[in-house]
Amino acid sequence: MSESRSDDHDDILEQAATWREGGRKVALATVVRTWGSSPRPVGSQLAVEDGGAMVGSVSGGCIEGAVIREAMEAMEDGKPRLLEFNVSNEQAWDVGLACGGIVHVFVERVE
Amino acid sequence: MKAATLKALMKARADKAATALITDLESGAQTVVVDGVASGDIAMGPALARFVEDALTADKSMTADLNGQRYFIQIFNPPRRLIIIGAVHIAQVFSAMAAMAGYEVIVVDPRGAFATEARFPKVTLSTEWPDEALEALDIDKRTAIVTLTHDPKLDDPALKVALAREPFYIGALGSRKTHASRVERLTAAGISQQAIERINAPVGMDIGAVSPAEIAVSILAQMTAALRRKPARAEP
Numbered sequence: 001m002s003e004s005r006s007d008d009h010d011d012i013l014e015q016a017a018t019w020r021e022g023g024r025k026v027a028l029a030t031v032v033r034t035w036g037s038s039p040r041p042v043g044s045q046l047a048v049e050d051g052g053a054m055v056g057s058v059s060g061g062c063i064e065g066a067v068i069r070e071a072m073e074a075m076e077d078g079k080p081r082l083l084e085f086n087v088s089n090e091q092a093w094d095v096g097l098a099c100g101g102i103v104h105v106f107v108e109r110v111e
Numbered sequence: 112m113k114a115a116t117l118k119a120l121m122k123a124r125a126d127k128a129a130t131a132l133i134t135d136l137e138s139g140a141q142t143v144v145v146d147g148v149a150s151g152d153i154a155m156g157p158a159l160a161r162f163v164e165d166a167l168t169a170d171k172s173m174t175a176d177l178n179g180q181r182y183f184i185q186i187f188n189p190p191r192r193l194i195i196i197g198a199v200h201i202a203q204v205f206s207a208m209a210a211m212a213g214y215e216v217i218v219v220d221p222r223g224a225f226a227t228e229a230r231f232p233k234v235t236l237s238t239e240w241p242d243e244a245l246e247a248l249d250i251d252k253r254t255a256i257v258t259l260t261h262d263p264k265l266d267d268p269a270l271k272v273a274l275a276r277e278p279f280y281i282g283a284l285g286s287r288k289t290h291a292s293r294v295e296r297l298t299a300a301g302i303s304q305q306a307i308e309r310i311n312a313p314v315g316m317d318i319g320a321v322s323p324a325e326i327a328v329s330i331l332a333q334m335t336a337a338l339r340r341k342p343a344r345a346e347p
Contacts, residue, residue: 013121020114028112032136032183033174043172043185080139104174106183108139111113 012056016047025050026110027071036101127189197260198225205327241269250276257282282314
């Protein structure tokens with residue numbers, strides 16, 4: 001039996017650290033605020049490396065694509081970002097946040 | 112996030128310390144608070160310290176607006192615990208599933224032939240008597256206790272300790288008939304009916320489970336309901 005735990009920051013932070021040690025660029029995305037029915041609770045995290053590999057999640061899959069794009073940019077410019085996804089704006093339709101509600105996601109580079 | 116911050120977080124998690132990460136959502140500056148000790152780039156004023164304390168107590172990550180600054184306070188509490196009495200077949204599947212759901216699992220069985228590492232890899236095993244093991248484990252609201260031995264000599268002492276504490280879930284395997292005799296014994300031991308009613312028995316959600324894995328699913332489902340289906344109360 002493996003030690004995988006879905007509700008767990010350990011795996012995500014550990015993976016981020018392992019990627020960094022291996023010389024990858026890494027960004028971390030965290031759900032910091034939600035309104036309405038959002039699929040992942042506040043505190044949920046997603047780590048991404050510059051090769052595109054990822055671990056964890058910040059939604060049921062609907063905003064991950066957009067978050068990863070921003071994460072890639074954050075890896076390059078080092079600037080943290082606070083993203084808002086909202087069904088009522090066009091960006092949300094772009095990324096297909098069909099689940100409803102508003103989600104704020106903080107994206108930062110792991111130094 | 113600085114490398115040092117990530118390291119501090121991972122160390123605190125490994126030490127199972129009460130930990131909060133504060134992030135300034137504009138600048139990205141961060142401070143880690145481990146067991147009340149803050150280190151990092153955000154100065155900790157009394158107002159921010161109070162927000163952090165509240166978040167830790169509520170076991171809930173949250174944003175805090177302070178003097179025009181917006182902070183995110185992320186709580187990294189140790190995992191919830193599941194204590195299983197009885198290193199039986201169901202416990203093998205159940206402990207693996209509960210670990211997947213994020214629980215730290217401890218299996219207690221004084222019968223050495225059952226509680227072996229070969230049968231329970233990566234699970235904390237105790238071969239103490241259940242009541243002694245539970246007394247030593249500091250049962251709190253983030254703990255669930257499930258008895259699976261079918262043997263009153265092992266199950267009853269565990270249930271007595273469990274009922275004297277406030278775990279968020281208590282379950283006991285056994286048929287309605289088994290449970291009726293259990294209720295009689297516990298009543299005779301002076302335990303109130305109100306306390307006895309906290310035991311989920313027959314254990315698990317009624318989904319017609321038959322195999323050990325199915326029974327494990329039904330217990331884990333019932334535990335999850337006990338944990339999450341409390342809109343009026345803060346999450347334990």
